[in-house]
């Protein structure tokens with residue numbers, strides 16, 4: 001099996017023995033996938049907790065008239081005890097606010113959603129879906145996980161740095177980031193490590209998908225999820241090196257006295273900043289967004305792939321427009337490289353460039369709308385099963401749509417004049433990544449959990465989790481669009497210092513309550529995750545009666561995955577084929 | 592009309608610049624279309640969920656009629672967007688950002704932003720801005736105005752206070768001493784980053800008299816939230832009066848004004 005089809009020697013090694021080699025320093029893609037899954041869920045929880053502290057501050061930013069420091073509420077005394085310096089009496093110091101803000105964004109994007117969508121599900125599911133025994137480079141795969149973990153720890157350790165964690169936003173705009181305290185150096189080093197880890201993964205994914213597909217699995221029969229992973233890997237490979245270089249330049253500006261991003265005669269702390277100057281702060285923004293716009297599709301495509309899988313399985317019919325879906329993903333991949341400056345209409349970039357980037361940005365709505373059309377039309381003529389994964393997948397559609405639609409007034413430069421750097425932007429991208437990507441990733445967890453652990457998660461707890469996630473999420477993010485329309489800026493520690501924000505401050509209290517509810521709503525998920533490991537209903541090989549190859553091996557799959565290499569006879573979504581005895585026809589079932 | 596309804600589409604009132612109406616129109620148009628598209632999509636979604644739920648005796652169909660038209664909605668949306676670009680984006684952006692009114696017919700003011708204050712420099716009666724130099728910056732001379740330059744003698748420098756005449760364009764030539772800031776007045780529906788090492792421009796023609804808040808829209812450090820100024824829009828004669836008062840009150844090296852807000856000192860967090 002190993003070499004018959006010229007496969008890389010992925011399975012040449014024997015199954016490792018001993019707990020450490022089997023479950024810790026494992027080279028098995030499934031173990032690594034689960035390591036990524038657990039690690040990124042933990043990071044998501046950490047990033048979310050930071051945001052809860054910030055939302056507490058925003059809900060009640062200043063002491064009420066009858067505030068009495070002698071009689072603190074339970075929450076205030078707790079916060080006062082936990083952070084005596086940075087949250088006295090439970091009111092947050094702006095420096096701490098900026099630290100939490102920068103770290104929340106960085107953690108959620110680079111340590112949460114991306115590793116969950118790409119590394120966890122990609123690692124676990126993709127080799128199974130292509131019928132491979134493992135990734136092409138198992139050791140590189142292991143290196144990728146451990147590099148990632150080190151990078152994440154370096155980022156978190158920045159809280160211990162003198163002056164605290166990074167505080168220049170997840171975007172780290174120079175010169176603020178260059179003159180910031182030591183935590184920013186941790187951020188840059190951490191990012192370089194994380195990017196390196198992503199590059200390891202991207203190469204591995206591409207090689208695996210191109211070289212190790214089972215016999216008969218042509219590209220045209222590849223599940224949409226694999227296509228999404230392929231496009232994502234290419235985006236990472238081409239976009240991340242640019243930020244890596246940019247981050248190294250910023251590091252040099254900070255530690256080696258260079259001036260890549262520092263203009264002449266910068267005055268900092270009442271004196272001229274001791275640099276030769278000649279650099280340009282806007283250069284950083286170009287390098288950053290050249291990565292960060294493709295990055296938003298890295299956040300989105302794997303979840304879209306998950307949605308496609310779940311919808312196909314639970315509508316019991318072929319996806320509407322498989323080719324159009326795949327084609328749209330490829331088109332998004334290409335276009336995402338030529339839109340980055342829509343984040344920079346007001347940066348001081350030449351104003352005549354705007355119309356060009358407006359046009360490219362709006363062209364992206366073609367594949368985006370096409371994908372939504374295909375997923376929506378897939379429901380037509382279906383026989384829809386409303387299980388927990390499907391609920392999450394369905395909820396993705398209307399909520400992601402809000403994210404996509406709100407991109408429109410941001411993409412038009414004249415309307416961006418009013419909305420740029422307001423809560424409208426925050427509302428927009430959270431609708432894409434939280435009620436969008438994150439919801440899809442939670443759905444994916446429910447969907448593939450039976451494969452990973454051999455047992456199903458509880459449907460009852462799953463449905464409680466679903467409603468306690470979807471409803472509060474909308475109360476968290478929709479009011480942000482309202483606040484942003486009214487002109488409330490993002491990244492304000494005490495928004496009420498600006499009187500023009502006062503009329504919409506009330507929404508922040510509602511957002512705060514909703515965010516706390518959302519946090520509570522994750523408890524059923526955590527319980528479900530651990531409880532089902534032992535007590536869930538046994539799943540069997542193919543609990544959802546699905547067609548793709550990951551359901552053709554035992555749950556959980558043994559080392560090497562398939563007893564014999566599967567052969568593929570048909571496309572990925574042959575459901576309800578007329579005349580076939582069941583309503584699903586697995587890819588590997590001989591006619 | 593909007594005023595009469597008392598419903599302003601969630602936009603801050605009053606809209607106080609000559610181009611705010613155009614921007615509001617485009618914002619409202621886009622949101623109406625977005626809501627319409629959304630309602631159509633969600634209605635279809637709900638119908639499908641109800642009609643095609645799994646139930647006994649119901650089997651999914653193997654075929655997907657209409658697949659070849661998957662790009663049709665996307666194409667329609669694109670056509671609409673291209674129309675919006677040509678009809679609105681290009682002209683509005685061109686007028687607001689790519690050009691300014693003739694400087695000779697406008698009030699020209701320099702804005703020198705710093706952590707966490709707005710310094711405004713008016714040229715004074717001679718119409719000439721005095722020379723500035725980074726080397727001359729001190730706590731008292733925040734913008735580094737050169738006292739030896741004759742043009743600087745009559746310059747007016749204010750902190751956090753921008754006075755401008757009603758109905759005449761003001762052109763702000765903006766730069767920053769330290770990090771990136773962003774000049775935002777929500778009632779003007781405009782904002783612009785202010786970047787050290789270069790000059791960016793923002794112009795506006797106020798259409799409503801009154802006082803509006805200047806906020807900083809780009810994270811610039813610990814005092815970012817408190818970086819607030821005020822723009823006062825007054826009649827031409829009130830404005831001339833105010834200028835005379837400033838010239839009488841202040842010598843060029845005296846940068847404070849009576850109504851200036853206290854400035855939060857910049858903190859060198861690098862040390």
Ligand code: HEM
Pocket residue numbers: 171296297299300342343361362364365368403404405407408410411412416419420421425428429432433437
């Ligand atoms: C569907 C079409 C989309 C359009 C037209 C669009 C447009 C834009 C524009 C113009 C901005 C900049 C706004 C500003 O700063 O003033 C923006 C911000 C952002 N978008 Fe989108 N977007 C779209 C989809 C997405 C998707 C799919 C994602 C993520 C999966 C995403 C994530 C983000 C993020 C993270 C930001 C904010 C970054 C920051 O400033 O911190 N967007 N979007």
Ligand SMILES: [Cu+2]
Pocket residue numbers: 292293296339340342343
């Ligand atoms: Cu973007």
Ligand SMILES: [Cu+2]
Pocket residue numbers: 771772773807808809810811812814815816818
């Ligand atoms: Cu600021």
